[in-house]
Amino acid sequence: MFNHYVSPARATQLVVKLIRIYPVITAVVLGVLYQLGAFTDKQNPPVSRELLLQFLYFYVGVIPLIFIAVFIFIGNSSDKESRIRANENQQFTIVDAFDLPQEKMHGFKLALITGPLPTFTGLTGDLYEYDAQAVCSLNPEHVPPVAECECGFYAYKEQRDAKFERSINPGSYLLDVDLYGIGFEYERGYRAETQVVNSLTYQPRCMRCKVFPAKTFVKSFRLGFQGPGSWEWQLRCQVCSQGVETDNKLSIAQMQSLLKVPFTKQ
Numbered sequence: 108m109f110n111h112y113v114s115p116a117r118a119t120q121l122v123v124k125l126i127r128i129y130p131v132i133t134a135v136v137l138g139v140l141y142q143l144g145a146f147t148d149k150q151n152p153p154v155s156r157e158l159l160l161q162f163l164y165f166y167v168g169v170i171p172l173i174f175i176a177v178f179i180f181i182g183n184s185s186d187k188e189s190r191i192r193a194n195e196n197q198q199f200t201i202v203d204a205f206d207l208p209q210e211k212m213h214g215f216k217l218a219l220i221t222g223p224l225p226t227f228t229g230l231t232g233d234l235y236e237y238d239a240q241a242v243c244s245l246n247p248e249h250v251p252p253v254a255e256c257e258c259g260f261y262a263y264k265e266q267r268d269a270k271f272e273r274s275i276n277p278g279s280y281l282l283d284v285d286l287y288g289i290g291f292e293y294e295r296g297y298r299a300e301t302q303v304v305n306s307l308t309y310q311p312r313c314m315r316c317k318v319f320p321a322k323t324f325v326k327s328f329r330l331g332f333q334g335p336g337s338w339e340w341q342l343r344c345q346v347c348s349q350g351v352e353t354d355n356k357l358s359i360a361q362m363q364s365l366l367k368v369p370f371t372k373q
């Protein structure tokens with residue numbers, strides 16, 4: 108499963124998916140053991156009770172250790188990967204930036220919608236409009252992207268990478284973007300100078316109850332981990348947006364025209 112064709116990032120996604128279904132597998136395992144009589148004093152069980160309990164101890168004790176071992180393995184190989192990457196970055200710096208190819212790069216990324224006036228907001232907190240030039244927050248003299256800096260617009264090449272990221276950030280929206288200008292290409296994505304948002308994809312269910320269909324954008328105040336917090340626009344169902352003042356609500360059509368980007372339902 109973890110041969111050298113699977114990148115550490117891809118392996119992490121796989122393990123996280125397995126961990127998510129771990130409770131289901133455990134319930135099934137316990138159900139089967141119960142049926143086989145592991146927890147009762149049934150006479151002449153089809154499988155010896157001792158064997159079943161030994162299996163249970165193995166399951167409880169060893170499987171989590173396997174998960175831990177796999178995470179350590181993934182951690183090690185992604186360290187190795189980033190060392191190689193850092194090396195490649197060293198080589199980047201000696202290349203004349205003006206010689207880099209200027210071509211359109213198509214990709215996918217996640218954004219929140221924040222602010223009293225709805226604005227695209229990267230998961231790292233940078234604000235941008237549908238058509239924007241990157242700005243460096245670390246050094247005002249930079250014209251992003253600068254090789255030895257982090258500045259510039261990022262995007263994944265593959266939609267599935269962005270979708271996996273969204274499963275960890277359920278309040279975010281999926282953007283389809285084109286990047287232009289000077290850009291750096293990485294194994295799984297790009298970093299570039301300018302960005303145009305082509306479309307926004309939202310999930311059909313309410314972001315709060317995760318049950319009813321999403322209907323209305325609702326502005327609510329989120330406390331920040333470090334900063335003072337911010338207004339965040341969540342897409343909610345009719346039930347979860349009841350009682351919210353009209354000033355704090357926007358229809359999907361209104362939000363589309365404010366952000367100047369077409370929306371699609373996933």
Ligand SMILES: [Zn+2]
Nearest residue numbers: 243249256258
């Ligand atoms: Zn910079």
Ligand SMILES: [Zn+2]
Nearest residue numbers: 313316344347
């Ligand atoms: Zn709801």
